[in-house]
Amino acid sequence: xxxxxxxxxxxxxxxxxxxxxxxxxxxxxxxxxxxxxxxxxxxxxxxxxxxxxxxxxxxxxxxxxxxxxxxxxxxxxxxxxxxxxxxxxxxxxxxxxxxxxxxxxxxxxxxxxxxxxxxxxxxxxxxxxxxxxxxxxxxxxxxxxxxxxxxxxxxxxxxxxxxxxxxxxxxxxxxxxxxxxxxxxxxxxxxxxxxxxxxxxxxxxxxxxxxxxxxxxxxxxxxxxxxxxxxxxxxxxxxxxxxxxxxxxxxxxxxxxxxxxxxxxxxxxxxxxxxxxxxxxxxxxxxxxxxxxxxxxxxxxxxxxxxxxxxxxxxxxxxxxxxxxxxxxxxxxxxxxx
Amino acid sequence: xxxxxxxxxxxxxxxxxxxxxxxxxxxxxxxxxxxxxxxxxxxxxxxxxxxxxxxxxxxxxxxxxxxxxxxxxxxxxxxxxxxxxxxxxxxxxxxxxxxxxxxxxxxxxxxxxxxxxxxxxxxxxxxxxxxxxxxxxxxxxxxxxxxxxxxxxxxxxxxxxxxxxxxxxxxxxxxxxxxxxxxxxxxxxxxxxxxxxxxxxxxxxxxxxxxxxxxxxxxxxxxxxxxxxxxxxxxxxxxxxxxxxxxxxxxxxxxxxxxxxxxxxxxxxxxxxxxxxxxxxxxxxxxxxxxxxxxxxxxxxxxxxxxxxxxxxxxxxxxxxxxxxxxxxxxxx
Amino acid sequence: xxxxxxxxxxxxxxxxxxxxxxxxxxxxxxxxxxxxxxxxxxxxxxxxxxxxxxxxxxxxxxxxxxxxxxxxxxxxxxxxxxxxxxxxxxxxxxxxxxxxxxxxxxxxxxxxxxxxxxxxxxxxxxxxxxxxxxxxxxxxxxxxxxxxxxxxxxxxxxxxxxxxxxxxxxxxxxxxxxxxxxxxxxxxxxxxxxxxxxxxxxxxxxxxxxxxxxxxxxxxxxxxxxxxxxxxxxxxxxxxxxxxxxxxxxxxxxxxxxxxxxxxxxxxxxxxxxxxxxxxxxxxxxxxxxxxxxxxxxxxxxxxxxxxxxxxxxxxxxxxxxxxxxx
Numbered sequence: 001x002x003x004x005x006x007x008x009x010x011x012x013x014x015x016x017x018x019x020x021x022x023x024x025x026x027x028x029x030x031x032x033x034x035x036x037x038x039x040x041x042x043x044x045x046x047x048x049x050x051x052x053x054x055x056x057x058x059x060x061x062x063x064x065x066x067x068x069x070x071x072x073x074x075x076x077x078x079x080x081x082x083x084x085x086x087x088x089x090x091x092x093x094x095x096x097x098x099x100x101x102x103x104x105x106x107x108x109x110x111x112x113x114x115x116x117x118x119x120x121x122x123x124x125x126x127x128x129x130x131x132x133x134x135x136x137x138x139x140x141x142x143x144x145x146x147x148x149x150x151x152x153x154x155x156x157x158x159x160x161x162x163x164x165x166x167x168x169x170x171x172x173x174x175x176x177x178x179x180x181x182x183x184x185x186x187x188x189x190x191x192x193x194x195x196x197x198x199x200x201x202x203x204x205x206x207x208x209x210x211x212x213x214x215x216x217x218x219x220x221x222x223x224x225x226x227x228x229x230x231x232x233x234x235x236x237x238x239x240x241x242x243x244x245x246x247x248x249x250x251x252x253x254x255x256x257x258x259x260x261x262x263x264x265x266x267x268x269x270x271x272x273x274x275x276x277x278x279x280x281x282x283x284x285x286x287x288x289x290x291x292x293x294x295x296x297x298x299x300x301x302x303x304x305x306x307x308x309x310x311x312x313x314x315x316x317x318x319x320x321x322x323x324x325x326x327x328x329x330x331x332x333x334x335x336x337x338x
Numbered sequence: 339x340x341x342x343x344x345x346x347x348x349x350x351x352x353x354x355x356x357x358x359x360x361x362x363x364x365x366x367x368x369x370x371x372x373x374x375x376x377x378x379x380x381x382x383x384x385x386x387x388x389x390x391x392x393x394x395x396x397x398x399x400x401x402x403x404x405x406x407x408x409x410x411x412x413x414x415x416x417x418x419x420x421x422x423x424x425x426x427x428x429x430x431x432x433x434x435x436x437x438x439x440x441x442x443x444x445x446x447x448x449x450x451x452x453x454x455x456x457x458x459x460x461x462x463x464x465x466x467x468x469x470x471x472x473x474x475x476x477x478x479x480x481x482x483x484x485x486x487x488x489x490x491x492x493x494x495x496x497x498x499x500x501x502x503x504x505x506x507x508x509x510x511x512x513x514x515x516x517x518x519x520x521x522x523x524x525x526x527x528x529x530x531x532x533x534x535x536x537x538x539x540x541x542x543x544x545x546x547x548x549x550x551x552x553x554x555x556x557x558x559x560x561x562x563x564x565x566x567x568x569x570x571x572x573x574x575x576x577x578x579x580x581x582x583x584x585x586x587x588x589x590x591x592x593x594x595x596x597x598x599x600x601x602x603x604x605x606x607x608x609x610x611x612x613x614x615x616x617x618x619x620x621x622x623x624x625x626x627x628x629x630x631x632x633x634x635x636x637x638x639x640x641x642x643x644x645x646x647x648x649x650x651x652x653x654x655x656x657x658x659x660x661x662x663x664x665x666x667x668x669x670x671x
Numbered sequence: 672x673x674x675x676x677x678x679x680x681x682x683x684x685x686x687x688x689x690x691x692x693x694x695x696x697x698x699x700x701x702x703x704x705x706x707x708x709x710x711x712x713x714x715x716x717x718x719x720x721x722x723x724x725x726x727x728x729x730x731x732x733x734x735x736x737x738x739x740x741x742x743x744x745x746x747x748x749x750x751x752x753x754x755x756x757x758x759x760x761x762x763x764x765x766x767x768x769x770x771x772x773x774x775x776x777x778x779x780x781x782x783x784x785x786x787x788x789x790x791x792x793x794x795x796x797x798x799x800x801x802x803x804x805x806x807x808x809x810x811x812x813x814x815x816x817x818x819x820x821x822x823x824x825x826x827x828x829x830x831x832x833x834x835x836x837x838x839x840x841x842x843x844x845x846x847x848x849x850x851x852x853x854x855x856x857x858x859x860x861x862x863x864x865x866x867x868x869x870x871x872x873x874x875x876x877x878x879x880x881x882x883x884x885x886x887x888x889x890x891x892x893x894x895x896x897x898x899x900x901x902x903x904x905x906x907x908x909x910x911x912x913x914x915x916x917x918x919x920x921x922x923x924x925x926x927x928x929x930x931x932x933x934x935x936x937x938x939x940x941x942x943x944x945x946x947x948x949x950x951x952x953x954x955x956x957x958x959x960x961x962x963x964x965x966x967x968x969x970x971x972x973x974x975x976x977x978x979x980x981x982x983x984x985x986x987x988x989x990x991x992x993x994x995x996x997x998x
Contacts, residue, residue, distance in 0.1 A: 134383070174349075175356035178649070179642045180604060186626060187638050191364040197666045263496070271608060275626055287500055294508045308501045316496035479732065566980035569729055571771075571789045571840065574764035581788075585779050661779055661824045 005058040005077070006095070012055075032328050040324045043317040050133055051077070057134040086260040088113060088128045090122035096302050115214055117302040119290070128286060131304045135282040136314060139200065139269050140262035147204040147261070148254060151211035156242060156250070158212075159219025169216070182271065189277045196279055201274065203265050211257050215250055222246050252329035259322030263315045283307040339657070339664075346653055350646045350660060355424075357642040364424050365635045371397035395436055437628035442636050445621055452522060453605030453617030455641045456533055460540040461602060464548060465595065466540060472552035476560045477579050487549065494546025503612050506539035520614035536613045539607070555590050559583045589660050600644030604637075635639040675702035677726070677744050677765075683737040684730055685720050693954070695721045695734070697776065697904035703848065708874065708881040710895035710912075712888070712927075716948050718904040719884045723850045726882070727767055728757055729970045730887055745847065763793040766841035770853040772833035776825040782836045783821025786843055793844045808839045812869060831862035838869065845877055852884045868892045888931060892916060897984075900924045902950070902957030906978075910985030921987040922964045966991045 023029040060077035086109050087240060093102035095119040100107055108114075116125035158169035176184070188202035222228060222245070231241050273284030274291075286307035293300040362476040374396070375388045392398040399419045426433065507520075522532050559565070560583050568582050603618065610619035617638065623665050625633040657663045684696040696718040703709045710967045711719045724730050726742055728749065742749040746763060752760065761767075771776040776868055777785060786805040790796055796804065809817035812835040825833055834854065841849065850871065855863040871894060883894055891898055891912070898915040899949065900923065908921035919925045928946040930960040946963040955961055970976075970990045979993045981985045 023657065171352070171356065174353050175360060178353050178357055178646045179360070179638060180601065180645055182607060183604075183622070183641050184637045186362050186622070187361070187634065190626065190629070190631070190634065226579060267498050270500045274500055274608065275623065277626075284498075284500075287498075287504070291500075291504050294504065304504065308498070312501075314494055315498075319496050320491055449688045562770060563769065564777045567730060567769060567775045567837075567840075568763055568777070570727060570767045572758045572760075572792045573788075574758055582777055582780075586777070589779075665824060665827060 005060055009058045010084050023303060031046065036321070036324055036330045037327075043320040046313060047123055047317045047321065050317075051137065053130055054134040054137040057131055071206075079127070079130050083124060083130075085123060085127055088124060090114070090118045092120060092122050093300055094118045094122075096125075102300065116306050119303050121287075122222060125306050127303055128281070129283070130284065131281050131308050132283040132307065132310060133314075135279050136266050136269075136311070138196075139203065139279060139282070140265045140318075143200045143204045143207065144258050144261055146200070147208045148211065148258060150204070151208040152215055152250070152254070154208075155212040155215030156219050159216040160238070160242060160246065161224055162220075166216075169212070171215075171271070173209050173212055176205070177213075177224050181206045182268075185268070185272070186275070186277075189272070194277050199269075199277065199279055203268065207261050207265065211254070211261070214253055214257065218250055218253055219246055222249055252325075256322055256326050259318050259325060263318050263322075266311065283311045287311075342657065343654060346650050350650050353646050354428075354643060356429055357646075358424055358639065361635055361639060363422060363429075365631050366419055366423065395433060415623050419636060427636075427639055433632060434624075435630050436628040436665045438669060439535045442633050445633070446618065446636065446640065447604070449616065449618040449621045450603055451617075452615050453610065453619060454602060455468075455529065455603040456536055456540075456609060456613075456615055456617065457605060459533065460537045461598060462501075463537065464541045464544055468545065468548040468552050469591070471549050472556045473584065475553050476556035476583065477575065479557075479560065484553075487553065489628060491546040491550040491553075494542070495550065496546075497543075499543045499608060502539050502543040506535065506542070507612065510535050510538065521611065522613075522615045532613070532615075536609050536615070540609060551594070552587075553592065555587050562586075589656065591660055592655055593652050597648050599651070600641070600648040603644055604641050674746070675704045677703040677882070678742070679722075679726065680743075682722065682725055682740040684718070684725050684734055684740075685737055686734050692735070694737075696725065698739075699901070699904070699906050701899050701906065703880045703882055706874075706878050706880055707896045708883055708894055710883045710885060710891045710898045711901060712885060712891055712898060713901035714886060714948060717901045717942050719901050722901075723767065723852050723882065723884050726850060727761055727765060729767075756804055759793065762789055762841065762846070763844045764776070764846055765848045765850065766844075766846035767850040767852065768834075768837045768841050771857050772837050773825065773857075775837060776833060778825055781822050781894075782828070782840075783822055786836070786840045789840045790843050802891060805839075809836075810842045811838075812839045812842075812873075813865070814839070829862075830858050831865065834858060834862075834866055835869070838866075838873070842873060842877070842879075846879065846979065848880045848882065849874075850882045850884070853886070854883075854902055855890060856885070856887070857882075863890070864893075870894060872910040888928065889917065900927070903954060905959055906988060907960065908985075908987040910981070914982065914985040919950075919979050920985070920992045921989050922966045922991065923960050924987075926963075926965075930996060958988075 023033060056078040056180035057080075060080070062075045087157045090108055090110070091101060091106075092248035094100070094114060094117050095102055095110055096115060097112055098108065098114070098117065100111070102117075112224065114124050114126070116129065119125055119128065128250065154169050154173070158166040158173075178185075185202050185206050186203060189199060192198040192202060228241060228245050243266040269278055269282055270287060273282060273288045278284045278288065287304055290300075290307070293303055371392050372388070375391045379387060379391055389398065397419070399417060399422060425431075430443070432446075434441055437447070471487065475484055478484075506627040520532075522529075546557035560579075565578055565582055568578050573582070605615075605617040605622075607622050609615065610617045611623045614620075621633065622637050624630070625637065672851070679702065680701070681698050681847075682696055683698050685692040687693075691726070692934065699722065700799045701709065701711070711722065714827065721730070721734070725736050725740070726744075726749065728736070730736055736750065740750060744760070747760075749757075749760070767784075776782065780788075782801070783805050786808065787798075787801045788887050790801050790804055790910050805821055805828070806818045809820060814820050814832060814835050820828075820832075825836070838854075849870075851935050854870070855866050858866065867890060870881065877969050881894070883890070885891060895912050896909050898909070900921065902913065902923050908915060908919060908924045915924060916928065919928055926942070929942045929945060932941060946964055949955070955972065957973045958964070958971045958976050961967050964971065974990070976988045976993065977989045978986050978988045979996055981992065981996070
């Protein structure tokens with residue numbers, strides 16, 4: 001199923017370029033982007049590197065050099081091809097840059113090649129860490145991609161149309177929100193299964209309520225603004241009003257919530273991994289599998305250090321960007337345009 | 339006021355019914371009773387044993403419509419799992435665990451105590467620390483202090499709680515050897531030693547988020563006009579902070595505090611399993627690992643119930659605390 | 672002539688803007704005599720509120736009162752006072768009432784308690800006695816059912832009543848100088864008149880001086896003895912009420928007064944001052960008003976105009992006034 005990954009990357013690139021191009025044409029967005037680039041240059045660069053790594057791992061194809069241990073029909077990504085995991089596997093643990101096995105001291109097959117050492121099964125830790133980037137971006141990004149339109153749909157409908165629709169949506173939101181998040185997550189996964197799609201879906205359901213509430217509240221306010229009432233008086237259709245006046249003014253809310261949700265989702269996955277329902281290849285899995293290594297004597301630290309550091313840096317960057325965005329996209333400055 | 343409470347309770351009750359509906363769909367419609375029976379008593383039992391097990395655990399009826407009764411009798415719709423589910427949950431008859439047959443309510447009662455013994459001190463200490471620090475940040479209002487606190491919060495918020503626990507356990511338990519890494523004892527003279535590390539780590543883990551939250555609250559209040567009036571009257575900074583800022587900031591703080599109370603009972607899944615505390619969180623993990631749907635169902639239900647209760651309490655407390663809500667509006671401008 | 676109760680010299684308040692520090696209040700000097708009402712007039716953003724806050728040393732970071740400023744109140748150097756002395760002065764020697772009474776009163780404290788707090792900060796009064804004093808001052812400012820209202824919360828009172836509470840709170844310790852920052856702007860017109868009348872009565876009764884900050888010439892006319900007009904952080908013109916309102920010399924004041932719609936000129940065009948106030952940090956060199964002045968000529972864009980005396984009590988800072996002045 002390698003074409004899914006390739007397709008997603010292609011779509012993302014095209015969509016990204018399109019959004020960039022549209023945003024540049026609007027003066028306020030252009031200024032906002034410039035302000036962000038000025039204040040959080042470092043975080044943006046690092047985040048960019050993460051995205052590139054994720055894409056490198058998402059793009060995969062079949063064939064290429066005949067590498068031992070890999071079936072001819074198995075699709076391998078760019079990262080796979082660089083690291084050739086089936087070739088460069090050791091027997092078991094080894095420290096970073098070591099030339100001997102950790103346990104026993106026998107010589108390694110590929111001394112000095114493993115920058116971050118190897119884990120219990122002999123897999124290169126750097127390789128596993130890089131593979132985890134895609135999974136993390138998937139958890140945060142894919143889930144949000146599904147969750148955000150859903151939340152907007154419900155929130156805006158409830159806020160804009162009011163009445164019965166609002167009552168129903170509000171009731172559904174309250175019901176779902178009343179179940180403590182982690183418990184709901186566990187219940188959903190137990191019921192639906194532990195596959196990637198199901199986990200993302202469950203994460204999405206637990207996350208959409210918050211955004212829905214926000215958009216509903218904001219839509220209620222926007223609906224009463226004079227220019228919206230003027231548009232209605234002129235006979236503009238509801239759909240157009242929502243598209244032209246309401247949604248653009250929700251953009252700042254969506255962006256900031258997206259960033260916050262992203263970090264929340266990625267961090268939640270570590271807890272799920274601990275409970276045994278995490279995603280394959282994620283940093284949460286790595287941490288869960290490695291958690292007893294710290295109590296060994298001598299201590300094995302590189303596994304858990306690599307995964308935690310990679311996770312920490314990603315979450316920190318997104319948090320920093322979200323924080324800067326919250327200042328920059330303050331509606332008081334953006335509302336100038338309307 | 340009374341009308342408001344009644345309305346709130348009614349809506350809360352409706353939400354409870356909604357939650358039970360969600361739980362029904364998740365746990366009954368999706369899970370297969372036959373599989374559960376096999377998982378519980380093995381594959382080689384007789385059909386009667388399976389049926390008996392299903393009857394004991396309440397899985398022997400059809401989901402929504404019982405075709406054994408004909409369509410003139412109301413039993414067609416009420417002699418079903420759906421109605422039974424509602425009945426039992428609302429009357430707190432939780433039955434027995436799917437995996438080991440123990441009465442669920444007993445397990446829950448036993449687990450609540452240990453959970454509370456961890457979550458309550460953790461919450462109180464965390465709250466005091468966060469409020470004190472945020473007040474200090476608002477008091478000094480100097481860019482250095484504010485910025486450093488923000489940086490610390492940002493860093494703190496970006497670390498996964500799992501890492502806090504693993505790292506904390508390693509540092510304090512193994513390297514510094516101050517307290518035992520895990521374990522629990524109800525003996526009051528010993529209990530503090532077991533709870534010391536989890537409480538310490540817990541406070542550290544949530545430090546970033548809560549300080550950031552309260553800092554925003556306090557900074558917003560400190561910049562308000564009435565604070566300027568108080569200073570113009572001749573109030574000193576300390577009096578301004580405590581008598582004016584804190585009293586107004588209490589309103590959003592109360593919201594947070596009362597809302598958190600239900601979660602104190604549920605316990606923390608992570609902390610309890612890592613530190614060997616036999617509370618409700620550990621019970622949840624057990625239920626997950628043992629595919630014990632009935633226990634899990636009950637825990638989620640109780641969690642939701644407590645949360646709804648917490649929300650109602652919060653609304654009521656807020657109405658009492660804020661004179662603008664309590665006494666209603668007056669004349670306009 | 673007795674010494675003025677308040678003497679401000681060379682007051683400069685700066686804020687950071689575009690990297691440097693820009694003066695919101697630029698080396699202004701003014702004085703208020705005993706028992707007199709000085710109105711400080713100007714558009715929003717001209718620095719008049721900042722001047723008021725500076726006198727009470729309530730300028731918050733990142734704003735700063737520059738060291739060459741001097742404020743003297745009753746022979747005391749205000750800027751040199753220790754923090755505890757300043758606190759004792761605030762509310763007791765100099766009091767200040769603000770524009771938005773709803774936002775300026777503590778919403779979770781009864782109005783009675785707020786007045787009592789003001790009282791007990793400066794005088795040793797027992798609780799019961801303080802309550803009596805509060806009720807008394809409520810009655811004096813015209814709050815109906817004064818004793819009952821002590822236990823009301825701000826949101827339960829109308830705008831006019833709230834402003835009366837504010838006045839009560841600040842006057843309960845009988846200050847010698849009252850700074851009133853747009854006291855009537857947020858109120859209905861009829862209530863405005865009542866509050867102004869109240870202020871006039873109290874001023875008479877307590878022999879209080881008032882520094883009245885406003886942008887409304889109607890208010891100026893009602894209450895003030897002398898007027899100072901501010902623009903761009905500087906004083907453009909200063910004089911008695913009759914002089915400034917009747918015979919203004921500075922083009923800005925003239926423009927302001929001309930743009931007030933009047934029944935006398937019905938059917939005519941509304942006059943305006945062209946252009947807008949430049950934002951902080953973008954002031955032109957020379958006269959601040961040069962970009963909008965109808966009488967602008969060469970020195971205006973380069974040299975800061977000196978204050979020129981038009982009469983013993985009336986002066987203006989304008990090159991045009993200077994060149995027309997017989998020397």
